[in-house]
Amino acid sequence: MMDKTKLKEILNTWNFWTKELAVEKKRDKEYFQKIHSFFKSNFVIVITGPRRSGKSVLIRQFAKDLIEKGKDKREILIINFEDYRFEELNLNILEQCYNLFKEEIFIGKKPLIFLDEVHKVKNWEKFVRTLHELKEAKLFISGSTSKIISDKLGSILTGRHLDIFVLPLDFKEFLSFKKINIDDELSIISQKEMIKRNFLEYLKFGGFPEVVLSDNKSEILINYFSDILNKDVVEKYRIKEIAKLKSVARFYLSNIGSHVSFNGVGKWLEENVSTVSRFSYYFEEVYLLHFLKRFSFKVKEQEKSQRKVYALDSGLANALGFEFSTGKGKIYENLVLLNLLRRKSSNLDIEFFYWQDINQNEVDFVIKGKNKIVQLIQVCYDIENHKTKEREIRALLKASKELKCNNLLVITEDKEGEEKIKNKKIKFIPLWKWLLQA
Numbered sequence: 001m002m003d004k005t006k007l008k009e010i011l012n013t014w015n016f017w018t019k020e021l022a023v024e025k026k027r028d029k030e031y032f033q034k035i036h037s038f039f040k041s042n043f044v045i046v047i048t049g050p051r052r053s054g055k056s057v058l059i060r061q062f063a064k065d066l067i068e069k070g071k072d073k074r075e076i077l078i079i080n081f082e083d084y085r086f087e088e089l090n091l092n093i094l095e096q097c098y099n100l101f102k103e104e105i106f107i108g109k110k111p112l113i114f115l116d117e118v119h120k121v122k123n124w125e126k127f128v129r130t131l132h133e134l135k136e137a138k139l140f141i142s143g144s145t146s147k148i149i150s151d152k153l154g155s156i157l158t159g160r161h162l163d164i165f166v167l168p169l170d171f172k173e174f175l176s177f178k179k180i181n182i183d184d185e186l187s188i189i190s191q192k193e194m195i196k197r198n199f200l201e202y203l204k205f206g207g208f209p210e211v212v213l214s215d216n217k218s219e220i221l222i223n224y225f226s227d228i229l230n231k232d233v234v235e236k237y238r239i240k241e242i243a244k245l246k247s248v249a250r251f252y253l254s255n256i257g258s259h260v261s262f263n264g265v266g267k268w269l270e271e272n273v274s275t276v277s278r279f280s281y282y283f284e285e286v287y288l289l290h291f292l293k294r295f296s297f298k299v300k301e302q303e304k305s306q307r308k309v310y311a312l313d314s315g316l317a318n319a320l321g322f323e324f325s326t327g328k329g330k331i332y333e334n335l336v337l338l339n340l341l342r343r344k345s346s347n348l349d350i351e352f353f354y355w356q357d358i359n360q361n362e363v364d365f366v367i368k369g370k371n372k373i374v375q376l377i378q379v380c381y382d383i384e385n386h387k388t389k390e391r392e393i394r395a396l397l398k399a400s401k402e403l404k405c406n407n408l409l410v411i412t413e414d415k416e417g418e419e420k421i422k423n424k425k426i427k428f429i430p431l432w433k434w435l436l437q438a
Helices: 005-014 029-039 055-068 093-105 124-133 146-156 171-177 187-189 193-203 218-237 241-254 264-270 271-284 299-303 316-318 327-348 386-403 432-437
Strands: 045-050 076-080 113-117 138-143 161-165 289-292 307-311 351-356 363-370 371-378 407-414 419-420 424-430
Touching: 005 076, 005 093, 029 045, 029 055, 029 161, 029 316, 045 055, 055 076, 055 113, 055 138, 076 093, 076 264, 076 271, 076 289, 093 124, 113 124, 124 138, 146 264, 161 327, 171 193, 187 193, 193 218, 193 316, 193 327, 218 241, 218 271, 218 316, 241 271, 241 289, 264 271, 264 351, 271 289, 289 327, 289 351, 289 386, 307 316, 316 351, 327 351, 327 371, 327 432, 351 386, 363 386, 371 386, 386 424, 407 432, 424 432
Parallel strands: 045 138, 045 161, 076 113, 113 138, 371 407, 407 424
Antiparallel strands: 289 307, 351 363, 363 371, 419 424
8 A cells, every 4th residue: 555645646746636737739629529529428438549649648638628618626537657656556556546536535426537558557457347337437548558458448348438549740730839820721822831841840750749849859759769668568568688679679660661571570680580570569569660461352361461661650760760861752651651540540441551463563552441442542752753653653553453443642742733644543742731631
């Protein structure tokens, strides 16, 4: 048992009971619309996403919003399990926090409980299940690891939780943080040069909110990388091969947009394939990386094929060894991938892959709806190069024929317009503009 006074001091730090807490700039209104609509349900609300992407800030902002709309601040309990002052993280400390709140703070009928980074607490799911089934509290939980939370909730609350996936800032949010507001097409036209200048910064340093607002961007990104590995992987899985873990992670971040296999990475780094496989699973689980599958109508072929690897924030790749000056095309791909992940979080019927035929013709992204392919996207930074354009368009047309999809898009650095090639209409749009429209 922790000392009661010390425990109360910790909880008071993260709650609005006795003071106003600093609340950073609000994230995109879509997150708030979603969390408010979910709030009306009888489900547990789950907020996941990469470390430092803004989950904790979203929780504080939502709590403050409720207070401003009339909710008594003493009805709300926020517990941040990242606080180093907790002597231990187990079910007993969770119960102690809740009982202290109910006995000494709470006023009302049904408390709102926010459990931030809850996956750090052993057996947390028993506490959540009990309070939810007794309808004793409205529960919000957050975490920087996907499968641990989803697996445990899936076993105890099947069909009774709603998910919100928080990524670092998209480009429109990034511009808002820079006090450049995009309201309509006219505002894009009038601020075009300023938007393009800021886009270069977004390309290089990504969208973590703290990084966007800081002058020490590279240093913060390197610290984030260390935190993700140490706090979300090493501590959770008790990894002893820390040097190997960092080596594999750096390899992936230095090769975003590339085809990878566990066997190939193992040979390159002279590491055991099973170790590479295990670490890769962890990296995807804690939202450091995303592995994109090759499209096939046969699931078995999808699973056997090489993946393409991407970072959950392009700034991490650039800070950890990726050659930004020579690899902008890969960064372009990475930003498109992140936008597709955002799209999927709002529409679960969407899936996306890359496509490649036996002659190595490749299309970067195949967008699949519920029953058919709805769009093919080719990312081509250097479209003005004749050979490059010919290669990319040839692959796009072959995929169009094979997959029976005529919605063809090429994302470029500057080229915009439409061309008809072999009776197929192909649209071209600069990445910065596509991100704003998307």
